Amino acid sequence: MKKIITMICGMLLTAMSSMNAKTLVVYYSYTNNCHDIVQTLSSQIDTDVMRIEPADKTQKYEANGYAIGTKLLNAIKAAPNDAASYPAIDPVSITDLTPYHTIIIVTPLWWSQMAAIMQTYLFHHGSEMAGKNIGLIVSSASSGISGVVNDCKRLVPNGKYFSENLWINNSNRSNRSTMIKNWLTSVNYNSLTAIKTPTTKSTTTHNYYSLSGQRLSQAPKRRVFIANGKKVFR
Ligand SMILES: Cc1cc2nc3c(=O)[nH]c(=O)nc-3n(C[C@H](O)[C@H](O)[C@H](O)COP(=O)(O)O)c2cc1C
Structure with missing residues (x-):
């Protein structure tokens, strides 16, 4: 829905x-x-x-x-x-x-x-x-x-x-x-007269994985993990 x-x-x-x-x-x-x-x-x-x-x-x-x-x-x-x-x-x-x-x-x-x-x-x-x-x-x-x-x-x-x-x-x-x-x-007539639309909140979802490939429910606080295919150090 x-x-x-x-x-x-x-x-x-x-x-x-x-x-x-x-x-x-x-x-x-x-x-x-x-x-x-x-x-x-x-x-x-x-x-x-x-x-x-x-x-x-x-x-x-x-x-x-x-x-x-x-x-x-x-x-x-x-x-x-x-x-x-x-x-x-x-x-x-x-x-x-x-x-x-x-x-x-x-x-x-x-x-x-x-x-x-x-x-x-x-x-x-x-x-x-x-x-x-x-x-x-x-x-x-x-x-x-x-x-x-x-x-x-x-x-x-x-x-x-x-x-x-x-x-x-x-x-x-x-x-x-x-x-x-x-x-x-x-x-710049076209942009002057264009209706300004409110920006929508980003709906991007992040997928986090540990280095061993285990899916994580949220970004880990302090360690090395994979976020959206990239290695992240915290
Ligand atoms: C009362 C009057 C005064 C005008 N004075 C000037 C002037 O000082 N300098 C100029 O370049 N044209 C002058 N014009 C000419 C108009 O600005 C010009 O013809 C304009 O394109 C008229 O626009 P319209 O046909 O939409 O009325 C004058 C015209 C009128 C009727």
Whole structure:
């Protein structure tokens, strides 16, 4: 009976170790570059996906030299701890982040910062991501992403960040599939998201014999004997 239970437990643990803990990709996209990135990403990993939408769909963020984007970001900069500084977003489709061990944030860069709409989502939900693995993918035309990384760390201060962020820009966008694949490998995505199984107590049984070949019920205290085919001195 004991042997059967041990066998079943072993089989269950083996099955569990090949499963991955859940991942959520959360993103915002105005001109669909981030949307394309998310489609490529979700063809490579098993993930739930949630798109953040602004409440006001009429805004043309690129108009007048990106004036609206600038105005939104300046309001956040002036009072980053005030909810009223952030542009309103639609209610989100996934409200419970508990099942997700890993969250990958995919966002456009606006004026070297995180796009304001994405900031709104993280302002309200970043604290729920404490202790979770956090990946960050940023899409820009050409600007470097350090400002976006800083925004992310301000809004998700207690995330366990991947060892690297991924920056995709106009010059390498067409190569995104390979870039994402290499990034997932270099941050060790598979082992980050693997369910950790408890180590089972060793069930190895030892066979002890005296030098004359007589089987012993336990390891002798102080003499020469054979254990698992090897001579042991005590
Ligand atoms: C308001 C606004 C400001 C932007 N500012 C910058 C910038 O400073 N540097 C840059 O390289 N790209 C900038 N961009 C371009 C976007 O970062 C880039 O096109 C990105 O791929 C857009 O992602 P999306 O298509 O998912 O919205 C800006 C775009 C907008 C709408």
